[in-house]
Amino acid sequence: MKTRTILHVDMDAFYASIEMLEDPALRDKPVIVGGIPEKRGVVAAASYEVRKYGVHSAMSSYQAKKLCPQAIFISPRMGLYARYSKRIFAILREYTPLVEPISIDEAFLDVTGSRNLFGPGSQIGRTIKRRIREELGLTASIGVATNKFLAKLASDLEKPDGFVVIPPETATARLADLPVGKLWGVGQVLQRELARQGVHKIRDLLVLPVERLEAIAGSHSRRLRELARGIDTRPVVVGEASKSIGAETTFTKDISETRRLFAELDALATRVAKRLRKEGYRAHTIQLKARYADFTTVTRAVTIPVPSASTQTLMRTARDLLQTRLDRHGRPLRLLGVSASGLVRPAEGEPELFPDRQREQDERVDHLLDALQDKYGAQKIWRGYQRREEDA
Ligand SMILES: [Mg+2]
Incomplete structure (x- = not known):
């Protein structure tokens, strides 16, 4: 088998680094991007200055503030981070079309076929690292190896600003x-x-x-x-297979009533479905995320028989997951999330063997609602049985 060259590129404290870049007064400060402690938020990203205090992402902002009272909390600006992400991925794609995005700031690259053009993997990795620093002012940690497992392991070994090559003989x-x-x-x-x-x-x-x-x-x-033994044959999967579209909300007070949780889920499913349609996707897999009062977080996912972007289908599926797949026993939740993955674009798929009447009808209603909401605002147009939800 031909030896592959795989890169794993992972930005360092991505959201926090961008905020520090945008506002130089924040440099070298303990910056936390996430929800504010008073509103029961969670740390989305922590600068390396604040990590010294034991703060890490996914920790409650309240706990983070206890560990580092002088920390500066900043609300996430996803639009801004997405713009940086786009520029990073544009650089990555200059070196190979085989780019598998893992998240907004992380990707695998198969550069096996690019070595003739750009040199060995280590050289490609160094070039990408330098360009990200020079063109965006951010640091990436990069791992170079013969497979995904080793490349990801390598990028993590000397983080932040790391660069590690693992040749197969040393694996x-x-x-x-x-x-x-x-x-x-x-x-x-x-x-x-x-x-x-x-x-x-x-x-x-x-x-x-x-x-x-x-x-x-x-x-x-x-x-x-x-x-x-350092063996991993999984291929780098191009495109959006690993992309997911999701929404979540942290409640201002924990909720235990199923009826109210359903209402929250409906609102989340509506948002996710709408974004799927806006971006031209249907999803194979719907995932529910639930966080209990003690911060235990569980996810439950189901793959639906026919990929869908219908609000109705997402709502039904999310409710079903909550009711049948969560061992909640009435325990209150502090957070709910819905996400869709396994995204396909309908036009690219196989011709539909079993066109689904109900879905076609649902989709027509969805599209009509989307158009009306875009025109008149989401507050005014809403499905009769849904109530308006505030975004967290
Ligand atoms: Mg990262």
Whole structure:
């Protein structure tokens, strides 16, 4: 098999770095981008100055403020970050068409076919890093390796402003002393199970008898053994497969009543469906995100038989996930989110074998509502049984 060259590019403290770039007075200050503590917000990005205090993203802003009282809180400006992101991805795509976006500030690149033109992967990586710094004033951490797993691992090793190349012959040595949690698919539960078998580092996993690993990790065991040896054959998937469109809301007070949670979900599903339609997508997968009062966050997803951008379908699916897939037992929630992924553009797909009458009708209503809302504003035009929701 031909040796591939994969890059993983990941911007450093992306939102916070942009805010510091836009306002030089914020430089070297403990900057937190996220919701304000008084409104029960969550940290979306933390500058490296504030991370020293133990602040990290996804932590509650309240807790972050306790750790670093002098922190400066800034509300996210997603439009601004998206504009920076666009410029970064434009640079990446100059070096290969094989770019897989993971998020607004992170991507895999397969530059195997670009080496003749731009030099070896390390050189392409260095060039991209330099251009992002010179043209945008931001730093990226980049990992270069022969597959996605190693490239992502590499970009993380010397973050921020990191640049690490893992040549295939050094992969096993690089991996040996890292904790097994670094392997994709090894979450806390599996990690605990492995620890019970004396497996803490990746090197331990390699000497664990196959049957014992299978007993713990089941069908994952083969892939785990491959990853532990630095083998990962997953291709870089171009385009929007990993893109998702979502909306979430943090309540000013926790909500436990199902009826009220449904109303919140309807509003979120409406927003997501509308954005899907606006961008010309239908989604295969709908995901529900719920956060309990103690900050435990769970996600539940379902793949729907026919990809959809219908408000009705998204609402029904989200409600269904909340009711049947969440072991809530009446516990109150502080946050709900709905997101759509596995996005396809209807025109690109196969011709529809089973055109769906109900969906066609739903979509006609959706389009009519979109047009009216664009013209008269969302406040005035609303489905009869929905109530208006404030965006968090
Ligand atoms: Mg990042």
